[in-house]
Amino acid sequence: NNDDDGKETTAADVAVVVLVHSATGGVGLWASEIAARRGGVVVGVVGHAHKIPVFQERILPLCPAAQCFVRSSNPQQFAKDLQDAVVRARLLHHSQQQQQQQEHQEANKEDVDLSSLCGFRYESAHDLVERGWGVDYVMESYGGPYFMPSLDLINPGGSLATFGSTTYNGRGNNNRNRIAFLPLLWKYLTRPRIDPGCLTTRNIRVGGFNLIFLTQNEKELRNALENCIQCLSSNSSHADHDDDNDDEHAKDDDDDPLARVTPPVVGHVFEFDTQAVEALQTLRSGKTVGKVVLTNPNNPLLQQQ
Incomplete structure (x- = not known):
């Protein structure tokens, strides 16, 4: 060609x-x-x-x-x-x-x-x-x-x-x-x-x-997450888009890029207090899909929400 x-x-x-x-x-x-x-x-x-x-x-x-x-x-x-x-x-x-x-x-x-x-x-x-x-x-x-x-x-x-x-x-x-x-x-x-x-x-x-290092630096973590959201909310791809549908939601989406982001896949959820070891074993198995999430219901920040 x-x-x-x-x-x-x-x-x-x-x-x-x-x-x-x-x-x-x-x-x-x-x-x-x-x-x-x-x-x-x-x-x-x-x-x-x-x-x-x-x-x-x-x-x-x-x-x-x-x-x-x-x-x-x-x-x-x-x-x-x-x-x-x-x-x-x-x-x-x-x-x-x-x-x-x-x-x-x-x-x-x-x-x-x-x-x-x-x-x-x-x-x-x-x-x-x-x-x-x-x-x-x-x-x-x-x-x-x-x-x-x-x-x-x-x-x-x-x-x-x-x-x-x-x-x-x-x-x-x-x-x-x-x-x-x-x-x-x-x-x-x-x-x-x-x-x-x-x-x-x-x-x-x-x-x-190192993701662990990143999570220990809140400012860097927030900046990285914001960059990810901007990339994930972009419509620049090979996919065909419905122009009318895009125009209809463009105004709302411009105000909230997160609204256009496909949520991450959560494969397994464990409680931090009682299942942390099991969560690590699951992660190390190599058979997981998406994220392995640890929840902490005793976290005061979650209780406030």
């Missing part, structure tokens, strides 16, 4: 791809929605197949080209699945932009040869990044052997933000409250190492944030 200036364009030229680990978790689901509402093409990774419909219900109306796949226990297979998901997302986005229904149907097939559709063979992350077919932003939470496949797939100028390392959730086999120290030590010693020189060579950025 050619643009107005005669320059050849590809699917890689018209999409900003955002990769989100733990895409149906409390952070991941909001991150996916923010990316979709800002016009990004979202590729989500989840730990179990039953989480995929949750992602699709929330994100596909905003980003029809979004992809979601289950993280393989084999890091090499994970890397391959990730590359295929990114290529599929770019192809679907491109076909939707060009209104090429036949291409869209082909790219959606599970057994299709994606290399034949994108026009070149790819066998590694390098092959995709070299052509600009990698990802542009990564929200990373797995760590361990899953970190580098995500980092390797970042396009020049892209960024990775890590917000957790669920790989290091060591659990004993016989006692759920017992930490398996030896496996945890091995994972720590074999954790991924980043050469700062490769960051400058590839022109990519790596950072991280």
Whole structure:
């Protein structure tokens, strides 16, 4: 395809791809929605197949080209699945932009040869990044052997933000409250190492944030929450909107951006006084969807409300 200036364009030229680990978790689901509402093409990774419909219900109306796949226990297979998901997302986005229904149907097939559709063979992350077919932003939470496949797939100028390392959730086999120290030590010693020189060579950025630290700084937390609300209340997305309906509610929504925000998914609720340990065990199980919430009915602030 050619643009107005005669320059050849590809699917890689018209999409900003955002990769989100733990895409149906409390952070991941909001991150996916923010990316979709800002016009990004979202590729989500989840730990179990039953989480995929949750992602699709929330994100596909905003980003029809979004992809979601289950993280393989084999890091090499994970890397391959990730590359295929990114290529599929770019192809679907491109076909939707060009209104090429036949291409869209082909790219959606599970057994299709994606290399034949994108026009070149790819066998590694390098092959995709070299052509600009990698990802542009990564929200990373797995760590361990899953970190580098995500980092390797970042396009020049892209960024990775890590917000957790669920790989290091060591659990004993016989006692759920017992930490398996030896496996945890091995994972720590074999954790991924980043050469700062490769960051400058590839022109990519790596950072991280700690949600616990954020919650202990009320001012920063409020600022971050307000920014999230502004992004989540944005109508800038791939979804089609009813103009008349938008006009009807625009005035009210402008006064209260929160009115346009889809509430976060709450998967489990526990009482702080009696179920805190059970809440932590549930969170560490990797089988949760959305947020795990601790309530404290004795909180004087809640009693005032």
